Amino acid sequence: MAPDPLSLPAIHASHVGIWIADTHGRVQRVGRGEAIAAVAATPYLLLNATLTGDRLGYPELSGLDLLELFAFLYPARFAVPTPAGIAAAARLTPPKDEAGIAAFLPKAAAAMLDSLDGPDWPEREGAWHGMQALARQRWPWAPLVQPRLSAPDANERWLFARLPEWEEQTPRPAPRQVTIDPADVSARLDRLTGDGAERRAGQQDYARATAAIFAPRERKEAPQMLVAEAGTGIGKTLGYLAPAKQWIDQSAGSVCISTFTKALQRQLSRETEKLYPDAATHREKVVVRKGRENYLCLLNLEDALQGGFSGRAAILAQLVARWAAYTRDGDMIGGDLPGWLPALFRRNGTTALTDRRGECIYAGCPHFRKCFIERSARAATQADIIIANHALTMVQAARPRDAGAAATRLIFDEGHHLWDAADSMFAAALTGQEAVEIRRWVLGPEGKSRGRRRGLAARLADVASYDEAGDRAIQAAIAAAAELPGDGWLGRLSENDPWGAIERLLAAVRGQVYARAVDTRTADAGYGLETELADPDAALVAAAAAASDAVEALLRPLLALGKRLEVLIEDPPDWLDGQARARVDGARHSLGRRIDTLGSWLSLLGRVGGPADPDFVDWLAIDRYDGREFDAGLHRHWLDPARPIADIVYRPAQGVLVTSATLRSGYGAQGWTEADIRTGARHMDGGVRHFAVPSPFDYARQSEVIIVTDIARGDLPALAGAYSRLIEASGGGALGLFSAIRRLRIVHARIADRLARAGLPLYAQHVDPLDTGTLVDIFRADPHASLLGTDALRDGVDVPGESLRQVIMEGVPWPRPTILHAARRAAQGGSAYDDMVIRGRIGQAFGRLIRRADDFGQFVMLSPSFPSRLLSAFPEGTPIRRLPLDEAVNHVAAANVERRKTAFPAFSPS
Ligand code: SF4
Numbered sequence: 001m002a003p004d005p006l007s008l009p010a011i012h013a014s015h016v017g018i019w020i021a022d023t024h025g026r027v028q029r030v031g032r033g034e035a036i037a038a039v040a041a042t043p044y045l046l047l048n049a050t051l052t053g054d055r056l057g058y059p060e061l062s063g064l065d066l067l068e069l070f071a072f073l074y075p076a077r078f079a080v081p082t083p084a085g086i087a088a089a090a091r092l093t094p095p096k097d098e099a100g101i102a103a104f105l106p107k108a109a110a111a112m113l114d115s116l117d118g119p120d121w122p123e124r125e126g127a128w129h130g131m132q133a134l135a136r137q138r139w140p141w142a143p144l145v146q147p148r149l150s151a152p153d154a155n156e157r158w159l160f161a162r163l164p165e166w167e168e169q170t171p172r173p174a175p176r177q178v179t180i181d182p183a184d185v186s187a188r189l190d191r192l193t194g195d196g197a198e199r200r201a202g203q204q205d206y207a208r209a210t211a212a213i214f215a216p217r218e219r220k221e222a223p224q225m226l227v228a229e230a231g232t233g234i235g236k237t238l239g240y241l242a243p244a245k246q247w248i249d250q251s252a253g254s255v256c257i258s259t260f261t262k263a264l265q266r267q268l269s270r271e272t273e274k275l276y277p278d279a280a281t282h283r284e285k286v287v288v289r290k291g292r293e294n295y296l297c298l299l300n301l302e303d304a305l306q307g308g309f310s311g312r313a314a315i316l317a318q319l320v321a322r323w324a325a326y327t328r329d330g331d332m333i334g335g336d337l338p339g340w341l342p343a344l345f346r347r348n349g350t351t352a353l354t355d356r357r358g359e360c361i362y363a364g365c366p367h368f369r370k371c372f373i374e375r376s377a378r379a380a381t382q383a384d385i386i387i388a389n390h391a392l393t394m395v396q397a398a399r400p401r402d403a404g405a406a407a408t409r410l411i412f413d414e415g416h417h418l419w420d421a422a423d424s425m426f427a428a429a430l431t432g433q434e435a436v437e438i439r440r441w442v443l444g445p446e447g448k449s450r451g452r453r454r455g456l457a458a459r460l461a462d463v464a465s466y467d468e469a470g471d472r473a474i475q476a477a478i479a480a481a482a483e484l485p486g487d488g489w490l491g492r493l494s495e496n497d498p499w500g501a502i503e504r505l506l507a508a509v510r511g512q513v514y515a516r517a518v519d520t521r522t523a524d525a526g527y528g529l530e531t532e533l534a535d536p537d538a539a540l541v542a543a544a545a546a547a548s549d550a551v552e553a554l555l556r557p558l559l560a561l562g563k564r565l566e567v568l569i570e571d572p573p574d575w576l577d578g579q580a581r582a583r584v585d586g587a588r589h590s591l592g593r594r595i596d597t598l599g600s601w602l603s604l605l606g607r608v609g610g611p612a613d614p615d616f617v618d619w620l621a622i623d624r625y626d627g628r629e630f631d632a633g634l635h636r637h638w639l640d641p642a643r644p645i646a647d648i649v650y651r652p653a654q655g656v657l658v659t660s661a662t663l664r665s666g667y668g669a670q671g672w673t674e675a676d677i678r679t680g681a682r683h684m685d686g687g688v689r690h691f692a693v694p695s696p697f698d699y700a701r702q703s704e705v706i707i708v709t710d711i712a713r714g715d716l717p718a719l720a721g722a723y724s725r726l727i728e729a730s731g732g733g734a735l736g737l738f739s740a741i742r743r744l745r746i747v748h749a750r751i752a753d754r755l756a757r758a759g760l761p762l763y764a765q766h767v768d769p770l771d772t773g774t775l776v777d778i779f780r781a782d783p784h785a786s787l788l789g790t791d792a793l794r795d796g797v798d799v800p801g802e803s804l805r806q807v808i809m810e811g812v813p814w815p816r817p818t819i820l821h822a823a824r825r826a827a828q829g830g831s832a833y834d835d836m837v838i839r840g841r842i843g844q845a846f847g848r849l850i851r852r853a854d855d856f857g858q859f860v861m862l863s864p865s866f867p868s869r870l871l872s873a874f875p876e877g878t879p880i881r882r883l884p885l886d887e888a889v890n891h892v893a894a895a896n897v898e899r900r901k902t903a904f905p906a907f908s909p910s
Contacts, residue, residue, distance in 0.1 A: 002147040005113055008064065010045035010105035011035060012083075013055040014098055015756030020044075021102035029099070032056060039063060043140050045105045048081055050344055050769045064140050066108060068319065071341050072130070072141065073115050075123055075323040080781045081340040081774060083108075109144075116148040126159060126325050128152050130318055133305070137314045159325045160298065160367065166375040169382055175253025175408060177216045180246045182208045189242035192274050193235070202693040203235040209691040211243035213655035214251075214409060224655040225688045227415070227672065227681050229663040231695025231875075232847055237271045240411055240657060245275050247409070248384045256386045256407035258393040260417040260795070262290065262334030263773055267798065268387050268413070275385075283328065287383040289376060291392055294333045296324055297355040298367035304353060313349035316342070320353060330372025339771040346769070361459070363582030390414075390421035397649040398425075399592060408654040412679075415658035416840060417795070419678045422641040428600035430547075431623075431633025432493070435484045435502050438594055442481035442554075460587055463568070466575050470564040476557035483550045490629060501543075501550035505605075508543040509620045510632050512536065517622075527625065532819055533618035533634065536608050544608035551605065555598040562591050604636050615639055617823040637820055639827055642680030650684060662843040664692070674836050677828070700877040702856050703849060706891060710884045711862045713811060716743065720750035722862055722885050723788075726808055727751075729892040730858070732760040732784035733805035737794050737845055739813050741766045744788050747810075755786070765789035779803060795844050800851035805899075806892065807849050808860045812870070813841040835869060842873035856899055858892055 010021040018035045021027045030038070036058045038044070044063040046052050053061030067081050070089065079089040083101045087094035090111045095104040115121045128149045135142040189207045193200070206228065213224045230236040244255045259265055269288050276282035300308075301324065304317035319341065320332075327336050332354055342350040355373065368374060380386050386407060388396075393410070400406055412418055440446075444455025456474055463470040483500045492498055498507040516531040536544070565588045568576060576584070607618055616636050623631040638644060650656050663675040672690050676682040697703075711718050727734045732755075738744040748764040755762045763775050763785060770778075772792050776799065779787040783802045787793065794813075797804075815821050815837050825833045842861075849857035859874070871880060883891060 002113075002144050005045070005109040005144060006106045008045050008106055008109070009038070009042060010102045011039055011052065011063070012046070012098065012101040012105070013052050014761070015055065015753045016098050018056065019099055019102040021106065025103055025106065027099060027103050045109055047083060047086065047101075047105060048340070048344065050346065054769055062140070064109070064144075065344060066105060066112070067338075067340060067344055068139075068315075069109065069112055069141050069145075071319045071338060072127070072134070072145070072322055073112055073121075073123065075319075076326040076328070076336040078336070079338065080777045081338070081770075082778055082781065085778075085781060113144060113148065116145065123322075123326060125152070125156060126162065126322065129156070129158055130322050134315060134318050137318065139315050139318075159321050160302070160370065162325050163298075163370040164375075165369040166371075166378050169378065172254060172381060173252070175251040178214075178247070178250040179216065180211055180214055180243060180250060182211060185211045185243045185246050188246050189238065192238050192242055200235060200696070202230075202696055203239050206230050206234055206236065206239040206691070206693050207242045209689075210240045210411075210657050210659070211246070212689060213411075213657045214243055214247040215655070217654040221651040222685065222687055223650055223653045225650065225681065225684060226657050226659075226691060227663065227675055227679055227688060228657060228659045228691040228693075229675070230659060230661060230693050231697075232661045232850060233695050233697050233853065234661075234693055236659060236661070237268065237413070238274065240413075240659065241272065241275060244385070244409070244411065253409065254384055254386065254407045255409045255411060256388055256393060257411045257413060258388045258390050259412075260390055260414040260421065261792070262294075262389070263776070263798075264414060265290070265387050265389060266334060272385055272387070284379075284382070285384040287376060287379045287386050288329065288331070288335075289380050289386055289388045289392060290331060290334070291395075292360070292373045293354050293356040294331050294335070295355065295372045295376065296320065296327075296330045296332050296353055297360065297373070298324070298371060299361070299365050300353050300355070300359075302367070304349065309349055309352075312345050313352075316345040316349045317353070320350075327372075329376055334773060339773040339777075343769050343771060343774070360586070361454075361583075362586035363579040368582075390418055391425055394422060394425045394645070394649055397652065399589070399596075406652075410649070410653050410655070411657045411659070413659055415660040415679055416662055416844075417660075418645060418658065418680065419642055422645045422680075423637060426638055426641055426644040428597075428604055428636040429633055430502075430505075430601045430604055431631045431635075432485050432489050432503075432506050433631045434597070434633070436486065436489065438554075438597065439481050439484035439486055441590070441594060442477055446486060456587075459583065462575060462580050463564070463584065466573065467564060467568065470561060470568075473557040473561035473564060477554060477561065480550070480554035480557065483553070493632065494629070501546045505540075505543040505547040506632050508537075508540040509634060510622060512540050513620050513622050513632070528621060528623055530619050530621040530819055533607060533620055534612070541609035544605045548602060548605045551598055551601050555595065555602070558591060558595055558598070562588065562595060565591065600636070604634050607636075608634075615643070617820050619819045639823060640677075642678065643683055646680040646683035650680065661695070661847055662840065678836075678840075695875065697850050697853060697855075697875075699850065699875040700879060702853075703846075703859065703875075704879040704881065704895075705846075705859045705861065705874055706888045707866045707880065707882045708860060708862045708885050708888045709864050709882050712864060716746050717750070719743070719810060719862065720747045723747050723808060724751040724754060725885070725889045726806065726860055726892055727755055727760060727762070727786050728758055729889045730806045730896050732782075732786050733803055734786040734808055735779075735793060735797070735799075735804055735806070735848060736786065736788040736808045736810070737813075738788065738790055738810050741790060743810060744790065748788055759784060761785045763787050765793065794841065794848070797848050798851060799848070800855060804848060804851075804855075804857065805896070806858045806860060807845055809842070809845055809862065811863050812861070812866060813838055813845075839870060839873040842870065846874055856895075858895060860888065860892070 007023045009023055012019045018030050019027055020030050020038060035056060039061055046063045047066045049061050049063060049065045053059045066086055070079055079085050083104055084094040086108050090108055092108060092111055095101045128151055131146050131149055135146050185207050186204055189204060209228060210226060213226050215224050217223055257268060259268055265288050269286060272286045273282055276285050301321060305321060309317045323337050329335060442456050444458060456477060457464055464474050485503045489503055492503060493507050493510055498504045513529050513531050517529040565584050568584055617639055618636045620634055622629055658679045681688045711722050723736055744764060745767055748767050752762045763778060765772055765775060775787055776797055779785050780799050780803050815834060846859050849859055
């Protein structure tokens with residue numbers, strides 16, 4: 001007989017206080033010591049053990065976590081991980097206040113457990129088997145769940161039997177050359193926005209303009225290209241989806257839409273449901289693509305389920321197995337696995353379930369035909385619309401894997417991020433960690449390392465035994481890789497006892513960085529150190545020459561092996577059966593990546609003591625965290641990373657749209673020069689069209705900018721006080737943006753309790769043990785909540801409506817004075833370049849505020865000396881006031897009262 005959940009004790013802890021409900025449902029407020037003693041003695045019902053433990057100051061807290069029960073009962077379903085979110089998911093009335101939460105938890109548990117008895121519980125299949133394993137792991141919920149589940153009939157399919165196999169399909173033929181009619185585009189947009197909807201002229205103009213990229217290309221390497229700015233609120237996504245779908249229908253081609261973040265990929269996927277309202281058709285025609293490290297690896301999961309994981313990680317593996325049977329696509333990061341689930345297990349185990357370490361054995365894997373990564377790659381070759389992110393789109397353009405699969409039309413949404421994405425994608429680094437990675441790839445695990453990972457010889461065992469030339473190349477690569485740094489290299493470096501040519505190089509780099517770098521002795525002391533790669537000392541020049549020889553010694557056999565593998569694929573010998581072929585093919589592609597890396601190392605090493613290449617910025621760096629070194633090496637970035645985008649990504653395409661709300665560095669009346677620099681359009685030899693349509697929002701009425709003039713830079717108590725008062729004045733609903741995590745943490749620590757006591761919960765990135773997506777979900781769901789964060793929140797948060805009423809920026813977001821920044825600044829007009837970067841950042845932050853025609857919001861900049869030249873970052877007509885803090889607070893409070901009374905009545909605080 002299962003215990004009655006209504007008679008279980010429950011605990012709720014927040015910044016305001018701690019409440020316990022006893023076994024009779026009586027609630028009392030208790031102190032920390034009493035609460036910790038109680039939960040240490042008996043398992044309590046709670047919601048989010050990690051967060052509750054954090055609030056209690058008792059990180060070991062465990063108990064009956066409703067979120068774990070949710071993950072078991074409703075795998076792959078969404079819920080905001082708060083009492084209100086669980087109430088919505090379980091169709092219960094949410095608790096009225098914090099004191100009511102402890103009493104609510106047993107009721108929520110009872111309601112959720114009732115699903116087990118209902119005939120219409122959609123996720124019943126697999127639950128009994130999963131429960132048996134969880135009971136063996138002593139999952140706290142097992143005694144309540146297990147007695148209510150009956151054994152299924154013998155035919156029930158378990159996870160690996162339940163997952164469908166992918167099929168090889170004939171490649172999609174090249175699209176027909178068609179010209180789409182603007183009238184058809186307009187009519188389609190009307191249908192997508194809804195019959196009878198008022199025609200939005202700006203959106204219609206934008207849709208017709210973007211149709212231009214679908215016209216047939218006139219010259220090789222000169223795609224039909226449009227750079228288009230669509231002010232916030234235009235309805236940009238449907239604006240380009242309308243011509244895209246029209247073209248897809250007429251040409252039978254496919255379109256790749258690339259955006260910046262995983263959250264935006266999810267948002268885009270939802271928008272495309274309007275094109276394919278039938279869910280099954282949508283699944284087939286629209287595929288979201290991400291890097292392979294995002295997906296569940298079934299072989300890793302099987303290892304974990306069969307004893308590879310123990311303790312809490314083993315429970316996580318069982319909950320992930322439940323999810324794997326119901327997920328849409330196996331995407332663990334930003335897909336339908338709840339973002340809060342890994343955090344409940346303190347991220348213990350999630351990484352080991354994905355293919356993050358490149359351990360995939362491709363056709364040698366028993367789950368190859370069901371593999372989520374392989375399925376997604378094949379689905380993309382058949383889909384009409386592929387939704388990717390900028391990094392993946394660039395990787396695929398640089399190293400195309402599937403001939404014939406590349407979409408000929410590319411749409412880059414959030415195009416202002418292309419520069420940053422390309423900056424990381426096309427960079428090269430010869431560091432200790434990178435070198436260790438290549439050594440492991442060649443040699444496989446050494447010493448006590450565990451895992452399935454195997455070296456080159458084991459991965460290509462059949463080549464080594466049947467093909468003499470291939471075997472010779474593999475053995476030579478193994479001998480050369482032994483020269484690369486292995487385990488313990490950091491220790492040897494700090495003891496000045498390097499081993500091998502690359503470690504000696506890293507030791508020389510380290511010596512030069514410590515000799516020349518300027519340690520700021522400020523707040524950032526103890527973090528990264530860097531120095532230009534200029535006038536290297538003799539020791540570094542000599543070490544670089546020896547390192548070049550070592551790299552070449554490895555590169556030569558890898559190139560020879562690559563050629564052998566190509567021959568084997570083109571002219572297959574008898575022993576190369578289907579599985580071996582897939583293995584050789586997989587090895588060929590991973591070999592190509594390593595060859596590219598080694599090639600980039602050689603050019604970087606050739607630069608030490610040689611002439612500088614004006615296209616690149618090179619420097620030496622030591623990476624540190626809190627004074628502890630974790631990497632060292634040489635770095636190379638493109639001075640203008642948009643150049644390789646033009647060469648590698650744009651030129652091969654037939655049509656390219658680069659679009660965003662803030663391409664022209666803010667909302668000012670700038671020309672297109674900045675946009676062409678940041679997107680790489682200036683490298684496209686003319687023929688690039690431009691189009692801009694302003695936002696339909698009435699910024700003069702819907703928003704205002706307040707520049708607070710009396711908070712001195714660096715005065716942290718004053719900064720914290722300002723945040724606290726401004727958040728209270730608006731009754732929450734504030735997004736606080738910081739340039740440094742350290743300041744964010746200090747401000748949060750000073751004000752969270754005080755705000756919570758006023759009924760205004762405060763959440764923070766880098767403080768609360770929750771992923772960014774979940775923090776935004778919580779913020780969105782509660783109009784009294786506020787959220788503090790850094791860059792990721794500035795650039796991609798879409799929170800329309802009452803939940804976001806105020807954006808507070810801690811100061812002007814000056815670029816960090818790195819060597820790379822200094823080089824670009826010198827190349828692109830000095831302070832004008834800084835201004836371009838800053839205006840872009842402020843424009844993005846301001847852009848979070850007004851997402852709908854009925855939004856109203858205030859943007860507060862805490863900066864005593866905000867330069868007037870940066871005011872063009874704000875939309876024209878936005879009222880701008882410079883006020884001392886007291887007046888700013890009064891102003892925010894008054895606007896908040898006014899808003900509740902009149903124009904924006906949606907907000908009604910309880
Ligand atoms: S094919 Fe590779 S990624 Fe896929 S399940 Fe097997 S080992 Fe994992």
